[in-house]
Amino acid sequence: MSTATPEVAPCRRCASALEAEDLRCPICGLMTPPRAHGTVERETAKVVRCENCGASVEYSVEAKAPRCDYCGSVTRVETTVDPVEQAQAYLPFTVDPEAARAALMGFLGKGGFFRPSGLAREASVESMRPLWWPAWSFRAGVDVSWTADSDAGARRSDWAPHAGRTRFDFDDIIVPASRGLKVKECEALAPHYRRDTEEREPRGPEGANIERFEATRSGARRTVLETVERLSRERLQQGVIPGRRFRNVHVAVALSSLYTTRLALPVYVLAYRYRDKAYRVLVHGQEAGAVFGEAPISKWRVAAVVAGVLLLVLVALLATGVLGS
Amino acid sequence: MQEQSEETTSTITGPLLHLGCSNCGARLVVEPSMRTMRCPYCAAPSVLERPPVPGVPEPTFALGFTVTHVAAREHVAYWLKTRSRFTRTGIRTARPGEVRGVYVPAYLYSVLAHSRFRASIGENYQEQETYTTTENGKTVTRTRTVTRTEWRPLNGELSGYVADVLVTASTGLRNEELEALEPFDLRGLARYTPALISGWVAEEPSLTHEQCLELARKEAVERVGGKLAQFMPGDSHTDLEHQSRLEWEALDVCLLPVWVLAVRYAEDAPPLRVLVNGQTGEVVGKAPLSPWKVTAAVLALLLLVAVGYLLASGGGR
Ligand SMILES: [Zn+2]
Ligand SMILES: [Zn+2]
Ligand SMILES: [Zn+2]
Numbered sequence: 273m274s275t276a277t278p279e280v281a282p283c284r285r286c287a288s289a290l291e292a293e294d295l296r297c298p299i300c301g302l303m304t305p306p307r308a309h310g311t312v313e314r315e316t317a318k319v320v321r322c323e324n325c326g327a328s329v330e331y332s333v334e335a336k337a338p339r340c341d342y343c344g345s346v347t348r349v350e351t352t353v354d355p356v357e358q359a360q361a362y363l364p365f366t367v368d369p370e371a372a373r374a375a376l377m378g379f380l381g382k383g384g385f386f387r388p389s390g391l392a393r394e395a396s397v398e399s400m401r402p403l404w405w406p407a408w409s410f411r412a413g414v415d416v417s418w419t420a421d422s423d424a425g426a427r428r429s430d431w432a433p434h435a436g437r438t439r440f441d442f443d444d445i446i447v448p449a450s451r452g453l454k455v456k457e458c459e460a461l462a463p464h465y466r467r468d469t470e471e472r473e474p475r476g477p478e479g480a481n482i483e484r485f486e487a488t489r490s491g492a493r494r495t496v497l498e499t500v501e502r503l504s505r506e507r508l509q510q511g512v513i514p515g516r517r518f519r520n521v522h523v524a525v526a527l528s529s530l531y532t533t534r535l536a537l538p539v540y541v542l543a544y545r546y547r548d549k550a551y552r553v554l555v556h557g558q559e560a561g562a563v564f565g566e567a568p569i570s571k572w573r574v575a576a577v578v579a580g581v582l583l584l585v586l587v588a589l590l591a592t593g594v595l596g597s
Numbered sequence: 598m599q600e601q602s603e604e605t606t607s608t609i610t611g612p613l614l615h616l617g618c619s620n621c622g623a624r625l626v627v628e629p630s631m632r633t634m635r636c637p638y639c640a641a642p643s644v645l646e647r648p649p650v651p652g653v654p655e656p657t658f659a660l661g662f663t664v665t666h667v668a669a670r671e672h673v674a675y676w677l678k679t680r681s682r683f684t685r686t687g688i689r690t691a692r693p694g695e696v697r698g699v700y701v702p703a704y705l706y707s708v709l710a711h712s713r714f715r716a717s718i719g720e721n722y723q724e725q726e727t728y729t730t731t732e733n734g735k736t737v738t739r740t741r742t743v744t745r746t747e748w749r750p751l752n753g754e755l756s757g758y759v760a761d762v763l764v765t766a767s768t769g770l771r772n773e774e775l776e777a778l779e780p781f782d783l784r785g786l787a788r789y790t791p792a793l794i795s796g797w798v799a800e801e802p803s804l805t806h807e808q809c810l811e812l813a814r815k816e817a818v819e820r821v822g823g824k825l826a827q828f829m830p831g832d833s834h835t836d837l838e839h840q841s842r843l844e845w846e847a848l849d850v851c852l853l854p855v856w857v858l859a860v861r862y863a864e865d866a867p868p869l870r871v872l873v874n875g876q877t878g879e880v881v882g883k884a885p886l887s888p889w890k891v892t893a894a895v896l897a898l899l900l901l902v903a904v905g906y907l908l909a910s911g912g913g914r
Contacts, residue, residue, distance in 0.1 A: 301707030301760025429720035435753025
């Protein structure tokens, strides 16, 4: 990854990347070494005499910080916070707004048979918002232990038990963190990004918004771990577990060298209106050919096809004499 | 006893008072202003000053109290009220007494466990079976579907981190009691600073590192066993055996927030010790049963059965 070099040494036990405030490794639980004073560590409360009035300071449960009995001033205690973090790397827009609009028109004009014929002409583009949507990208090595039942080696029962252990490497897997986009939309967009274009600052058309991360650090880690388990389960069923049918697939993962980057990925969100109904289309920010979205279907054309099919069936029945006799 | 101002480890706060309970063996550390005679654990008035024990490990982590002592007392009052009817008289109406917040030392253990397992996995299948039965006085042959189990051996491995194992390092709090108080939310973990425990009673680890390591290893292996039971394929399994190799062990002292209450429910009985998780409010205690009440209840039940039997056999005649 070109940007976002880790500032903190990785975990000594599992080599996963650590954040500055981590007291323990989130993957394996190993204690992180205390940092040298004056570096990243937040200001810690080392005062037991009140700085304000000099009285001895008491720890207040309500404030979770030492509170002075006499003057009420509070000194801060270092605790693990669960912060909401922002993107570390931005991918620039390489498709400009004109090209995005053209891509939408192409998408509407092309269509299939069921699209209304005048769609590209009649649709009015209501808005076009360039924005960066948030996602995590991770790479990790995973030691996967598994058990499952499959049809391979089955005797009297349809199922035979199997177990094994294997290693998977995950490289640059994108995990969506967007609230605005649907998971399906994110999954469609993700493969078209050019990861070698990462930059530290957003670069794109004027007025482009950044959707902020809303998950906390621990929430983010949970999502990444769930993705690792889901992907491992899928990969196991593609050639690792013997057989063709599976059930009871159990997976236990031990991650090593997990490294996560927070990404901001460019996309155009376009809204257009056709006959009083609003539709949304996404145009990829780095590849104008990647357009995903909804389009109306022509009720007339659908009705015509259905009527045509019915007619054909009727004719066929008459011809074979089923109805005639 | 010689006053020793020479500090061992946990000390930016000025001289701390080192106390010891001669009844339960708890080794406490408090600020001089909090000098006490009564042990927060066993409520015995046998706390004496002692010289600091050298080589006591300094805590690495601490979890702060988030349940106030008022809330802790309310949790206990509710807990007392909801005890069984067979507890000794006075328990359900007792008022919780003095509440003491204690930072209890525990060891936080994590490890990479490689396990090999062996088990018998049961895979079910259905079979048609013919059987004979008597219908209307005639013997007839019928068929039915039965589910049978085919047992297949399975060997395998399970590798993974076992993090967040907590074992007590205190003689005052038994490991069963700690287990009953768990879980603690370790996301709230803070790096230990003396300021954190200022104003509270903290206990020094009084169990040795080796004793705690042994407890922690045992718990980690038990957890692997529990995980393996969930990990087995098939419709059922039996004879699950496993052997674990533990790698990369880490053991850190962590102070846990516990409210300790002494509940006096009778003049003649020692006070009942009740513990409250200072983070979740979970209440742990062992309300003693009244032998009289239990005996009376058993007798009453026997009597009822006897009467019922007599009535039933009398009615049948
Ligand atoms: Zn680690
Ligand atoms: Zn003050
Ligand atoms: Zn005691």
